[in-house]
Amino acid sequence: MGADQIHQRTELIKKGVWVGLTGIVSIATVSMINSGFTQSLIYQSLWGALLGLISGVLALGILPFLEMGFRILTPLKLIEIANPNHPLMKRLLMEAPGTYQHSMSVANLAEGAAEAIGADALLVRAGAFFHDVGKIKRPMYFTENQSQWDNPHEGIPPQLSANIIISHIREGLELAREYQLPQEIYEFIATHQGTMRAGHFYNLAKEQSGEQNINQDDYTYPGPIPISKEASILMLADCSEAAVRSMPEPSQEKISEMVSKLVRTRVTNGQLDHSALSMREITAVEHSLVKRLTSMYHKRIQYRATPEEMMRETGKKSE
Ligand SMILES: [Fe+2]
Structure with a gap:
């Protein structure tokens, strides 16, 4: 998803949620293939989801500083x-x-x-x-x-x-x-x-x-x-x-x-x-x-x- 397709700041959070969901699926798939269903799979998947959400929040928080500091005119x-x-x-x-x-x-x-x-x-x-x-x-x-x-x-x-x-x-x-x-x-x-x-x-x-x-x-x-x-x-x-x-x-x-x-x-x-x-x-x-x-x-x-x-x-x- 390019920045030019993001037209509202709240969309960054939505993208973060999507990244998190993708993380869950990826981590779960790889863990299932390697070691089957284990308890650590649940924790790892939750971490993946949390990191995705955090990346959205971080992007939202940092963007105004990048716009100001580098005089970038984003959509x-x-x-x-x-x-x-x-x-x-x-x-x-x-x-x-x-x-x-x-x-x-x-x-x-x-x-x-x-x-x-x-x-x-x-x-x-x-x-x-x-x-x-x-x-x-x-x-x-x-x-x-x-x-x-x-x-x-x-x-x-x-x-x-x-x-x-x-x-x-x-x-x-x-x-x-x-x-x-x-x-x-x-x-x-x-x-x-x-x-x-x-x-x-x-x-x-x-x-x-x-x-x-x-x-x-x-x-x-x-x-x-x-x-x-x-x-x-x-x-x-x-x-x-x-x-x-x-x-x-x-x-x-x-x-x-x-x-x-x-x-x-x-x-x-x-x-x-x-x-x-x-x-x-x-x-x-x-x-x-x-x-x-x-x-x-x-x-x-x-x-x-x-x-x-x-x-x-x-x-x-x-x-
Ligand atoms: Fe005019």
Whole structure:
């Protein structure tokens, strides 16, 4: 039984019991063959069972020290942190509920895509949970949290808006350090926007001031671009969920068209140049995203409330 198959700490105890039972059978068989049934056979078998149980308890006790001392990210640790009860996730739920919902949706999408290409689905899930925690600092500036607030971007210069939006990467990394998230989660926070542009505010600034008067760096995410397959999957799942969520009538065709466009843009923009994903894997990820997004969103139009709400949502740009 490999460690990657053990997904709850109590399973270690169960494995210990199994090891103990196996010990009884083995010891009993060997003793019966060698010297027939004797009283010492019973004692030896009981010792075998006890040692199996002790090995499970020892593994359970030592594992947290190994995880900490050697900075090993075990599946058990991933399950522990990719948990709605994690203190940082509770904060996200309370302070930025829209972002919390978005992160849950992205986690489900990215997990499915990772499974489709044999990447680490558990790691992607954990990364997706925390990728946007930086939005806790100023939740009302992000589209998904604005149902209860007026849009605070109205009335401030686009450069300042872009700065606030882009800062959620740095602020997310600060929170990751504060809450001592495993180092592996940092890549998901740092790279989920790669070096893309905060396009909506860039276009707004261009309209207002003219392209020659604006500094492109002010509207560009700092990067870096993702390196692992898992962080690359998250990048694609994240932008796909945000875009499909703001579509007025998300039919399967429209979802497929949108995801394909977003993936193409990132590939041609060089955002996946350092990812370990092959073109075949990128296509498989795209198909998986379309499939899950369709089942998540295609019927949403049936309970959309009013035309005004639809206008309001389509008029906003997700970042
Ligand atoms: Fe996101």
